[in-house]
Amino acid sequence: xxxxxxxxxxxxxxxxxxxxxxxxxxxxxxxxxxxxxxxxxxxxxxxxxxxxxxxxxxxxxxxxxxxxxxxxxxxxxxxxxxxxxxxxxxxxxxxxxxxxxxxxxxxxxxxxxxxxxxxxxxxxxxxxxxxxxxxxxxxxxxxxxxxxxxxxxxxxxxxxxxxxxxxxxx
Numbered sequence: 057x058x059x060x061x062x063x064x065x066x067x068x069x070x071x072x073x074x075x076x077x078x079x080x081x082x083x084x085x086x087x088x089x090x091x092x093x094x095x096x097x098x099x100x101x102x103x104x105x106x107x108x109x110x111x112x113x114x115x116x117x118x119x120x121x122x123x124x125x126x127x128x129x130x131x132x133x134x135x136x137x138x139x140x141x142x143x144x145x146x147x148x149x150x151x152x153x154x155x156x157x158x159x160x161x162x163x164x165x166x167x168x169x170x171x172x173x174x175x176x177x178x179x180x181x182x183x184x185x186x187x188x189x190x191x192x193x194x195x196x197x198x199x200x201x202x203x204x205x206x207x208x209x210x211x212x213x214x215x216x217x218x219x220x221x222x223x224x225x226x
Contacts, residue, residue, distance in 0.1 A: 066209035074215035123170035
């Protein structure tokens, strides 16, 4: 890889999805990762979140699982995605601890803080509300921000939530 330019990755959105992606991709030496967050400073938003056994595996890989321990134990409900009807309930044993890596309910702020602590300092740029994306003829993508600045990237990861500018741009 000597002499080759790094592949630039822009991650849009600093929620759990964006932070997790930033942590994982920042570990790859051939990538230059920047996470763009619209809020001017770190912000922990949201109420509760459920974390399953598979979520714990990912948090372990990201180095954030120890900081998320706690919460309240919960049973796992399997639901029909169309009707919402409960299909089955896997009960958690009464004697299991809430942080024994089974399903738990926890504050989203705890998850957010644990992930944020694992992101390298120079990766996040705050106050960067994305307005639009533009594919460049020579390759890559131009990102235009509300503050009048722009950036280019080889790859854009949209993790900007329910009112996604990234999704609207595809």
